[in-house]
Amino acid sequence: MQTTLVQEEVDSRPVTVPGFSRPLRSHEMVINMGPQHPSTHGVLRLELIVDGEIVVDAIPHIGYLHRCFEKHAEYMTNYQQVIPYCDRMDYVAAMNAEFGYVVACEKLLKIKVPDRVEYIRVIMAEFQRIASHLIAIGTYGMDIGAFTPFLFCMRDREAILDIYEQTCGARLLYNYMWIGGLSHDVPADFSEKVKRFCKMFRGTINELNDLLSYNKIFVERTANVGVLPGDVAINCGASGPVLRGSGVKFDVRKNDPYSVYDKLDFEIPVGKGLKGVVGDCWDRYMVRVHEMEQSLNIIEQAVDTLPPGDVQSAIPKRIRPDASEVYVRTETPKGEIGYYVVADGTASPYRVKVRPPCFVNLSVLPAMVRGSMIADVVAVLGSIDIVLGEVDR
């Protein structure tokens, strides 16, 4: 009896270890994960404090990919020059990032964009959502140990990139959406290609469900893991599939509509806890799969109603907004991206603050992994779907 008391006394005395964020108790150990760990999808360093196999705490260290986006934006000589930098934040969903910025600038300038431009933007943004979710799902499968779905996902993403390439010449970083318009109109056989893709892709989703979503091994690794309750998700500012996976029906496209999303008919999928509890990794994963189906619906509707017109008619000759400020948020595949743009009456922005979805979603990670196994950290991290280019900007 006495020995256990002494042991507990020793255990409870924290020891400060140089170079690590918090003092350790004698039964705790620090495992350094990253910045070169393959499952961190880039350069993220996690300091895991573990007690045996159980994670006691996780401390993310970010900033390895910091490229001073906000400083660059202030140094640009005009507003359009910021758009390519937006592309490079979330480099697998560049269209959505520039979408938010151009919407913010147009609001500052009080420009009304032609309907054709809006519809093409929506089509491109939804294609990008599918492409980004394909990467998220494919690499998530790979993190868990399923290699084949990744190849299927990359194959279909290629078809989307081909459509982009034919439209604007770029495959990854487009600079396609301009303030007031687009850099190119869509090619002549665009709607035909889009429809062919939509038809083909519905089959792929079924295939993906058979291969991965309902696969027993995959479900066991993801269901009941990394549970995030809805109220915590809201308080932590989580957005996108992370928020909706927790059962909160909130989507900026529906609840705070921008562009022409209010004219389109689509559903917001939410996590229902089919395989475990609401808000686990499987729910977040499944929200992405359902979102791809909804994106297909949106694309098909938008292509059918694509009005004729000139895509560059509303581009202003001189972009010099009055001294004012605006906060605009749009929905990217990762969640809600916010641009706080302050204009001071000159030709370049005074301040551009970005609220990147991945940055906020990553800050929820410690709350999700506390008390889980080390191997589950990989599963949780993959289910948040972070892109470090956007976390660090």
Next chain:
Amino acid sequence: MIPQEICDALKAKFPDVIKETKIEGVFDPYVKVAPEKVKDIAQFLRDDDTLAFDSLMCLSGIDYTGGKFGVVYHLHSIKWNHKITLKVEATLENMHCQSVESIWKTANWHEREAFDMYGIIFDGHTDLRRILMPYDWEGHPLRKDYKVPEYYNGMKVPY
């Protein structure tokens, strides 16, 4: 609630703390408040049933030049779907502002970022460290008068 009603509710509850409100002629109606009362106001905004600002969309630091700084809080209520913006001013002599981390967890990393980039000190923050810049970096890069250092740990910085 429309922005006018939100402002009125705030004015009724905190008559001395509200410095300025602006609703007309701006894209996002805002309320300017004293930095040492932000937490109380945030608590009221979140917990009052008719306001219910349950999410902090964005927290930004800003340098207004001439030694004046600011913190801007963009708030949204998922329950009622209304928005308001809070603004706080800080000066170079007094770079302190209350932390709202205990009210909205989102603020944790956003406040760290504002501290990192502008040097605004959030009183009551549990873990106010640099976040994007290296921990041993000197200076606050997003300040308008910031000069890029010539060397960082023996490495040449400007290229």
